[in-house]
Amino acid sequence: MATMRFIKPDLKWQIDNIACQNEVSLDTAPLSSEPGFLLWQKDIPKPYWELAGQELSQRVRAARAKLGDKVLILGHHYQREDIIQFADLKGDSFKLAKWASEQQDAEYIVFCGVHFMAEAADVLSQPHQKVLLPNMAAGCTMADMADPDDVNDCWQQLSDLGLAGDTMPVTYMNSTASLKALCGRNGGIVCTSSNAGAVLEWSFAQRQRVLFFPDQHLGRNTGVKLGIPLDQMLVWDFDLPLGGHTPEALAAARIILWRGWCSVHMRFSVQQIEATRAKYPGVNVLVHPECKLEVVQAADYNGSTEYIHKMITEAPAGSVWAVGTEINLVSRIARENPDKTVFCLDPVVCPCSTMYRIHPAYLCWVLEELVEGRMHNHLIVEPETAKWAKVALDRMLTVH
Numbered sequence: 487m488a489t490m491r492f493i494k495p496d497l498k499w500q501i502d503n504i505a506c507q508n509e510v511s512l513d514t515a516p517l518s519s520e521p522g523f524l525l526w527q528k529d530i531p532k533p534y535w536e537l538a539g540q541e542l543s544q545r546v547r548a549a550r551a552k553l554g555d556k557v558l559i560l561g562h563h564y565q566r567e568d569i570i571q572f573a574d575l576k577g578d579s580f581k582l583a584k585w586a587s588e589q590q591d592a593e594y595i596v597f598c599g600v601h602f603m604a605e606a607a608d609v610l611s612q613p614h615q616k617v618l619l620p621n622m623a624a625g626c627t628m629a630d631m632a633d634p635d636d637v638n639d640c641w642q643q644l645s646d647l648g649l650a651g652d653t654m655p656v657t658y659m660n661s662t663a664s665l666k667a668l669c670g671r672n673g674g675i676v677c678t679s680s681n682a683g684a685v686l687e688w689s690f691a692q693r694q695r696v697l698f699f700p701d702q703h704l705g706r707n708t709g710v711k712l713g714i715p716l717d718q719m720l721v722w723d724f725d726l727p728l729g730g731h732t733p734e735a736l737a738a739a740r741i742i743l744w745r746g747w748c749s750v751h752m753r754f755s756v757q758q759i760e761a762t763r764a765k766y767p768g769v770n771v772l773v774h775p776e777c778k779l780e781v782v783q784a785a786d787y788n789g790s791t792e793y794i795h796k797m798i799t800e801a802p803a804g805s806v807w808a809v810g811t812e813i814n815l816v817s818r819i820a821r822e823n824p825d826k827t828v829f830c831l832d833p834v835v836c837p838c839s840t841m842y843r844i845h846p847a848y849l850c851w852v853l854e855e856l857v858e859g860r861m862h863n864h865l866i867v868e869p870e871t872a873k874w875a876k877v878a879l880d881r882m883l884t885v886h
């Protein structure tokens with residue numbers, strides 16, 4: 487049987503809990519043997535395709551040392567071990583955006599995360615700094631659900647109905663820079679899972695309703711926390727005129743939610759929580775707010791990736807945690823907390839397939855090329871978009 491290096495092997499019940507996926511290893515295989523590579527950025531030179539985990543780690547370490555302070559590596563909590571070990575700073579999407587706005591010395595910010603996060607770093611960093619995304623195909627399926635044309639069309643329809651003036655556009659960080667710019671231009675704001683409540687309060691202090699995209703679940707969960715009744719939240723179906731609603735219903739709505747979701751977090755269910763509680767009385771259930779409302783309500787706690795990490799790190803020894811978020815983070819927390827029992831709520835391992843595209847071969851290639859004075863995968867947000875996206879991101883950084 488393959489090594490289950492992401493769990494504590496002495497816990498029989500924990501092994502039962504993950505019985506469906508324990509053949510899966512999160513170790514790094516050469517790029518050429520990754521089935522997903524067909525969909526990834528292919529122009530990485532051939533010699534990198536065959537390099538395995540250990541050799542890649544050594545080469546990344548060597549290139550990193552040669553580059554010194556010229557390079558800052560930022561890593562999101564969902565990155566695999568062979569990447570996150572090289573991050574100078576690791577955090578949730580809010581923390582990473584804040585660091586990108588504050589770390590003004592490094593010439594290159596190598597962003598180990600996904601496309602929308604690297605775009606935000608480019609917008610918030612200084613003009614002399616360059617943001618590099620090791621694999622340009624590292625996107626986010628949720629962000630892709632909010633096509634800028636569809637969102638602009640929605641905003642236009644709300645304007646035509648005379649509703650845009652009292653509607654605050656709020657985009658979740660997981661969106662393109664052009665949608666952040668739409669918010670910036672129209673008095674709106676960006677939120678992350680760590681400040682969504684404060685952002686909605688900020689919005690309702692100014693306008694009577696919110697257009698929230700792309701994650702309907704974060705929007706709904708946050709609305710419920712603020713006491714907004716479910717019948718005052720509508721889902722805008724971008725395939726239907728007026729999102730599938732009457733003008734009267736839209737006028738009466740407090741939150742108009744985009745029809746988007748995260749496929750990783752949709753896997754978590756109330757049935758999993760019930761089964762876990764029945765089997766392990768006293769377990770703490772902690773989920774990300776991208777999960778469905780009923781899952782968040784059935785859990786004991788919910789919060790951003792940083793919150794999840796902090797909560798378990800600070801918990802008493804001996805406590806038991808079932809966690810509803812991406813497996814690389816859950817397995818890391820389990821390893822970092824050997825005095826606690828930490829496992830994934832979902833019996834089937836589910837890494838975020840787009841975060842996973844930051845394979846160490848890409849990081850190695852980008853850094854070794856920088857050593858040679860060649861820059862690849864420089865991510866640039868077009869200046870007019872960047873100007874307005876920054877307005878919305880700066881608002882986000884002040885509302886927390």
Ligand code: 13P
Nearest residue numbers: 578579580678679790791
């Ligand atoms: P955090 O902001 O909590 O890091 O979440 C980002 C994300 O994409 C979760 O799926």
Ligand code: SF4
Nearest residue numbers: 626627628748750838
């Ligand atoms: Fe996007 Fe979901 Fe991956 Fe987060 S976990 S980056 S929302 S696909």
